[in-house]
Amino acid sequence: MNKKFFALAVIPSLLLASCDLLDVLLTEPTNSPEQNKEDEKKEEQKKDEQIPDALAFYIISAKFIDEIGHLKVNYECNYGSPFNINGHPFSHLNITGVLAKEVDSSNNAYFTLLSPIIQTTLKFEFYDTNENVYISCRFENVEPYNEETVDPAQTITYPEGYDTLYWSDEFNGNSLDTSKWTYDIGNGSNGWGNGESQYYTNHNETVSDGVLTIKGKKEYVESFAYTSTRIKTKDKVSFTYGYVEASIALPTVTGMWPAFWMMPNNSSYGGWPHSGEIDIMEAKGRFPNNSSSAIHFSADSGEHTYLTKEKSGHNIATFHKYAAEWKEDSISFFIDDVKYFETYKSQWTTVNAPTSETAPFDKDFYIILNLAIGGHFDGYRLPPEGFSETSMQVDYVRVFQKWGLNY
Numbered sequence: 249m250n251k252k253f254f255a256l257a258v259i260p261s262l263l264l265a266s267c268d269l270l271d272v273l274l275t276e277p278t279n280s281p282e283q284n285k286e287d288e289k290k291e292e293q294k295k296d297e298q299i300p301d302a303l304a305f306y307i308i309s310a311k312f313i314d315e316i317g318h319l320k321v322n323y324e325c326n327y328g329s330p331f332n333i334n335g336h337p338f339s340h341l342n343i344t345g346v347l348a349k350e351v352d353s354s355n356n357a358y359f360t361l362l363s364p365i366i367q368t369t370l371k372f373e374f375y376d377t378n379e380n381v382y383i384s385c386r387f388e389n390v391e392p393y394n395e396e397t398v399d400p401a402q403t404i405t406y407p408e409g410y411d412t413l414y415w416s417d418e419f420n421g422n423s424l425d426t427s428k429w430t431y432d433i434g435n436g437s438n439g440w441g442n443g444e445s446q447y448y449t450n451h452n453e454t455v456s457d458g459v460l461t462i463k464g465k466k467e468y469v470e471s472f473a474y475t476s477t478r479i480k481t482k483d484k485v486s487f488t489y490g491y492v493e494a495s496i497a498l499p500t501v502t503g504m505w506p507a508f509w510m511m512p513n514n515s516s517y518g519g520w521p522h523s524g525e526i527d528i529m530e531a532k533g534r535f536p537n538n539s540s541s542a543i544h545f546s547a548d549s550g551e552h553t554y555l556t557k558e559k560s561g562h563n564i565a566t567f568h569k570y571a572a573e574w575k576e577d578s579i580s581f582f583i584d585d586v587k588y589f590e591t592y593k594s595q596w597t598t599v600n601a602p603t604s605e606t607a608p609f610d611k612d613f614y615i616i617l618n619l620a621i622g623g624h625f626d627g628y629r630l631p632p633e634g635f636s637e638t639s640m641q642v643d644y645v646r647v648f649q650k651w652g653l654n655y
């Protein structure tokens with residue numbers, strides 16, 4: 249097997265040396281000159297013995313060893329292992345957001361990834377003890393578990409400038425993957441804060457032929473006249489920044505309010521709207537050629553405020569790609585790769601971090617898919633007489649990031 253060379257980083261020894269000196273001056277002013285001399289000598293010895301001029305890391309192979317995302321990576325490192333580089337302060341190895349759980353004596357590192365089948369390019373990161381990425385490197389030929397039936401490269405089109413698939417659900421199974429999603433059940437408080445008329449169940453959705461279908465039905469449950477489903481990745485998959493895309497076909501029945509959106513995982517800046525909300529796609533069923541995007545946050549005064557834009561000219565009943573590109577300084581929205589709305593950090597605020605330039609859109613968010621019925625978005629309109637059911641279909645949800653950026 250060909251060995252490939254993937255990363256080389258020269259240790260900034262001059263910088264290290266001057267930092268060490270500064271550290272000595274700041275933290276040990278009362279030491280005797282002899283003690284200082286001895287310490288310096290020890291430091292020098294330590295560097296001579298333990299810090300290489302360059303660190304090289306070779307990935308020999310990376311292979312999924314089962315269907316549920318267990319990955320085995322065989323590597324060589326010219327200076328110890330990723331977990332024990334002879335005293336050099338690397339604390340851990342991370343691969344596209346997931347920590348290695350174990351390293352064996354044959355230089356195999358073991359990971360559990362969220363997207364086992366379709367991930368063919370992986371990003372490795374060595375961290376130092378201050379949680380800074382020290383080396384980033386990539387490996388492009390990850391072997392899927394079953395090469396016979398899956399050609400991972402064929403199914404994914406990367407957005408321009410993005411080369412890492414951080415997470416996705418392709419809906420290839422026969423039921424909702426509950427390692428990725430959880431249900432919101434019921435009608436929430438005041439229709440999930442929106443005056444929605446449906447009751448969300450854990451069974452109005454199906455997964456088949458590679459597509460998630462969420463059904464909105466005329467059906468009485470509890471005291472509500474409609475049922476539907478709402479799913480989210482909260483506490484399972486959340487992230488900061490990236491290109492978030494789903495291919496979705498929407499219902500065109502009056503009263504339908506389908507959405508693909510994101511909420512903060514930890515609400516670090518306080519309850520809604522202070523920690524933000526990113527609505528990648530919302531639609532009103534009675535307008536079959538329109539959808540919109542929005543971000544919500546709080547003004548300096550603490551009042552709810554938002555930026556939104558509607559786009560028309562696409563038939564929402566057929567599949568279209570709806571996406572948000574979320575960066576530190578902007579959030580932009582796309583339909584079928586065409587940008588139609590951009591917001592900038594100078595427009596964002598939250599009352600609970602008034603001096604931050606990037607708050608509240610600088611923390612981990614999670615993804616939500618739902619089909620609401622009624623609610624304030626389209627003036628509490630309900631489906632017409634005789635309505636029985638309709639649906640929203642999702643081919644995939646993907647989160648892309650850029651290799652080399654420390655997301």
Ligand SMILES: [Ca+2]
Pocket residue numbers: 418419420457458459642643644
């Ligand atoms: Ca699919």
